[in-house]
Amino acid sequence: MKKIEIKNTAIVYNDILELPSDDKMLMEKAIEARKNAYAPYSKFNVGAALLLENNKIILGNNQENAAYPSGMCAERVAIWNAGSHYPGVKIKKLAITASSTISKVDKPVGPCGACRQTLSEFEINQKQPFEVLFMGEVGEVIKTESLLSLLPFSFDSAYL
Ligand code: THU
Numbered sequence: 001m002k003k004i005e006i007k008n009t010a011i012v013y014n015d016i017l018e019l020p021s022d023d024k025m026l027m028e029k030a031i032e033a034r035k036n037a038y039a040p041y042s043k044f045n046v047g048a049a050l051l052l053e054n055n056k057i058i059l060g061n062n063q064e065n066a067a068y069p070s071g072m073c074a075e076r077v078a079i080w081n082a083g084s085h086y087p088g089v090k091i092k093k094l095a096i097t098a099s100s101t102i103s104k105v106d107k108p109v110g111p112c113g114a115c116r117q118t119l120s121e122f123e124i125n126q127k128q129p130f131e132v133l134f135m136g137e138v139g140e141v142i143k144t145e146s147l148l149s150l151l152p153f154s155f156d157s158a159y160l
Contacts, residue, residue: 006152008144008149008152009144009145009149010142010143010144010145010149011142011143012140012141012142012143013140013141013142013143014140015138015139015140015141016028016135016141018141019133019141019143022051022093023093023095023131023133023141023143026049026051026057026093026095026133027049027095027097027133027135027141029049029057029059029095030047030048030049030059030095030096030097031047031097032047032049032059033047033048033049033059033060033061033074033078034046034047034061034074034097034098034099035047036061037061037062037063037074038061038062038063038064039062039064040064041064041066041068041071042062042064043100043101043102044062044098044099044100044102044105045061045062045098045099045100045101046061046062046073046074046075046096046097046098046109047059047060047061047074047096047097047098048060048061048074048075048077048078048079048094048095048096049078049094049095050078050079050082050091050093050094051091051092051093051094051095052082052086052089052090052091052092053089053090053091053092054086054089056086056089058078058081058082058085058086059078059081060074060075060076060077060078060079060080060081061074061077062074062077063077073111073112073114073115074096075094075096075111075112075115075118075119076114076115076118078094079091079094079118079119079122082122083122090126090128090130091122091123091126091130092130092131093130093131093132093133094119094130094131094132094133094147095133095134096109096110096111096132096133096134096135097109097134097135097136097137098135098136098137099136099137100137104136104137104138105136105137105138106136106137106138106139107136107139107140108134108135108136108139108140108141108142109134109135109136110134110142110150111132111134111150116147116150116151116154117151117154117155119132119147120147120148120151120154120156121156121157122147123146123147123148124148124156124157129145129146129147129148129149130146130147131143131144131145131146132144132146132147132150
């Protein structure tokens with residue numbers, strides 16, 4: 001047997017104001033998208049903004065449903081929006097933000113497991129990592145250099 005080390009780095013910014021200007025601009029788009037979330041059940045509003053290599057910005061937000069599992073996360077709404085309008089166009093960055101009408105979200109909110117899985121297929125297919133930035137409503141912003149750094153030992157089509 002052997003023990004292996006999984007190494008990873010992320011940058012933690014104190015707040016949105018500390019971000020480089022292109023990242024700040026994308027996060028502001030995610031905030032705009034978050035404001036249109038349809039989350040009457042969880043009251044937890046999530047916004048996502050993708051920057052594509054053709055410089056288009058694609059937005060998404062969570063869309064809930066009275067039949068709870070029929071709802072969808074912001075990140076998958078955004079990535080499938082990009083995939084349906086710009087198939088094959090590479091993703092450069094993803095920004096995510098979450099807020100709640102119940103309490104102040106002051107910690108970075110990373111993408112859920114199902115979103116990581118879905119997003120990973122896009123990163124693998126484009127053979128190029130994309131940065132992922134995430135925050136709550138206020139406070140720290142985390143930036144990772146790739147999606148796969150958030151999903152070690154991931155499952156992909158190579159196993160099929
Ligand atoms: N949600 C997202 O939009 N993205 C995530 O990565 C985590 C959760 C949404 C789903 C649901 O509408 C609400 O947040 C509460 O789980």
